[in-house]
Amino acid sequence: MVSEDGDAVAQQSENLRRIAEFCRVGVARSEVDGMALSVLVSDVLEPVYSTDSLAERVADLQYTLGQGPGTDAASTGVAVLVPDIGTAEARQRWPLFAIEAQRLGVKALHSFPLRTADVRIGEASLYRRAEGVLAERQLRQATTVTSLLTSVLLHSEADPYTGSELRMSVHQAAGMVMQQTGRSIADAIALLKAAAFAEDIDITSLAREVLSGGRRFEALGERTGESDD
Amino acid sequence: MTEESGGRSATTEQMARAASRFVALADTLVADFDVVELLDRLVEDCVDLLDVTAAGILLRNADGVLDVVANSSEESRLMEVFQLESEDGPCIEALMTGEPVQIDEVRELRRRWPAFADAVQGLGFSAVYAIPLRLRSETIGALNLFNSDQANMSTHDRRLAQALADVATIGILQQRSLSRASILAEQLQLALTTRITVEQAKGVISEYGGVDVGEGFLAIRAYSRSHRIKLSEVAAAIVSRGLSPAAILAPHPQPPTRGRE
Numbered sequence: 001m002v003s004e005d006g007d008a009v010a011q012q013s014e015n016l017r018r019i020a021e022f023c024r025v026g027v028a029r030s031e032v033d034g035m036a037l038s039v040l041v042s043d044v045l046e047p048v049y050s051t052d053s054l055a056e057r058v059a060d061l062q063y064t065l066g067q068g069p070g071t072d073a074a075s076t077g078v079a080v081l082v083p084d085i086g087t088a089e090a091r092q093r094w095p096l097f098a099i100e101a102q103r104l105g106v107k108a109l110h111s112f113p114l115r116t117a118d119v120r121i122g123e124a125s126l127y128r129r130a131e132g133v134l135a136e137r138q139l140r141q142a143t144t145v146t147s148l149l150t151s152v153l154l155h156s157e158a159d160p161y162t163g164s165e166l167r168m169s170v171h172q173a174a175g176m177v178m179q180q181t182g183r184s185i186a187d188a189i190a191l192l193k194a195a196a197f198a199e200d201i202d203i204t205s206l207a208r209e210v211l212s213g214g215r216r217f218e219a220l221g222e223r224t225g226e227s228d229d
Numbered sequence: 230m231t232e233e234s235g236g237r238s239a240t241t242e243q244m245a246r247a248a249s250r251f252v253a254l255a256d257t258l259v260a261d262f263d264v265v266e267l268l269d270r271l272v273e274d275c276v277d278l279l280d281v282t283a284a285g286i287l288l289r290n291a292d293g294v295l296d297v298v299a300n301s302s303e304e305s306r307l308m309e310v311f312q313l314e315s316e317d318g319p320c321i322e323a324l325m326t327g328e329p330v331q332i333d334e335v336r337e338l339r340r341r342w343p344a345f346a347d348a349v350q351g352l353g354f355s356a357v358y359a360i361p362l363r364l365r366s367e368t369i370g371a372l373n374l375f376n377s378d379q380a381n382m383s384t385h386d387r388r389l390a391q392a393l394a395d396v397a398t399i400g401i402l403q404q405r406s407l408s409r410a411s412i413l414a415e416q417l418q419l420a421l422t423t424r425i426t427v428e429q430a431k432g433v434i435s436e437y438g439g440v441d442v443g444e445g446f447l448a449i450r451a452y453s454r455s456h457r458i459k460l461s462e463v464a465a466a467i468v469s470r471g472l473s474p475a476a477i478l479a480p481h482p483q484p485p486t487r488g489r490e
Contacts (some may be wrong), residue, residue: 018392021391025389025392039233041418043420046421046425080248118411119411121414138347151400152399153411154414155399155402171432172428172429173432174429175428175431175434175435175436176435179437185468185469
């Protein structure tokens with residue numbers, strides 16, 4: 001339930017404080033450049049928290065493309081460690097994601113499932129701007145922090161969207177596109193993702209354009225006005 | 230008295246040892262565990278990870294009775310027992326108020342708790358910190374940290390101490406409520422799904438009515454109140470086209486004035 005009282009706001013800020021603290025510790029002790037958390041909602045990984053803008057863009061990219069090490073970590077429940085996202089193997093496994101992540105400046109991406117013994121709730125992805133494996137000690141720290149985060153997320157009574165209006169804009173835009181196109185909400189989300197990918201912009205930027213009225217989707221598919229097909 | 234009263238230099242080996250303790254503390258959260266063991270680890274972790282000499286915990290059990298449950302040394306156990314018996318001191322205050330207490334100087338300690346200050350000094354401590362074990366409005370205990378040097382605890386260490394205390398609190402409450410992870414995961418899913426659906430519905434109303442999403446939300450909330458249907462249900466109906474945007478934006482009857490919101 002989305003309550004609007006001060007209590008819920010206080011709970012949210014307490015959640016945010018804990019999540020931010022553990023992510024900060026995780027980044028420092030695993031000696032990475034940043035991390036992002038995504039939670040599975042109806043089998044879709046929704047980004048809920050990131051330590052910095054690059055981590056956020058990587059999480060958004062994974063959301064937009066529906067592929068990446070984090071997607072695999074969340075669905076299999078096993079950590080996916082990618083010391084070099086530029087290898088042929090990585091490109092074969094995540095053809096779109098590997099190239100795009102590299103373009104953003106990410107070299108290594110290590111994704112850990114957020115899970116308990118019997119429930120998978122999402123993933124945490126830790127990135128570096130330099131290639132390289134996580135040393136055993138760094139790996140242990142990352143595992144520790146992700147299990148702490150799992151516990152925090154599971155016990156957060158307020159929803160864990162920790163005040164990210166940016167992420168909310170994607171869902172608001174989806175509602176607008178649903179109304180503009182007369183399609184289902186699922187189609188509207190797919191249209192947004194497809195347009196973001198085809199036009200090579202982040203989904204949050206596209207969402208902002210939709211919200212400002214600067215960009216509309218028409219009933220018969222999107223209007224690009226410059227289709228080459 | 231601690232023998233190693235000199236400087237605790239943070240060697241690499243020490244950091245590695247501290248790191249593995251942190252891991253051990255976290256491990257207790259994903260498996261069945263013993264609360265006493267968890268708290269023993271917490272006090273050990275505090276001494277290892279933070280620049281403190283000793284740590285101890287007072288915990289209110291499920292029946293509301295206070296007890297000393299964990300200590301890194303005999304000295305800290307005595308400090309906890311002293312506070313428990315006199316029903317006063319920094320740890321008791323943190324427990325009662327739910328706020329951390331930080332006393333960097335014996336002089337300050339003496340001003341507020343004279344008898345306790347004597348005991349603290351007698352055991353070779355100078356600075357005392359008390360951190361509540363608190364989840365939202367519920368304070369179930371307090372963590373006491375003691376230092377033999379008069380040194381301000383860094384902001385970083387204070388935050389880490391609070392984070393460790395938070396994890397222990399969550400662990401204890403988790404065990405007490407015997408909540409199943411799967412139930413919690415369902416609640417998390419529901420909370421997220423609801424939030425997302427409400428945002429989507431705001432977008433639908435915004436587009437239909439040519440209003441901004443904030444106004445869209447106000448219209449949805451007004452409909453929810455006047456029809457006495459949960460906000461989440463109204464939002465879900467809008468997104469699944471079970472409820473038309475026109476109905477949301479049409480003037481509704483005013484909700485009865487009794488029952489303030």
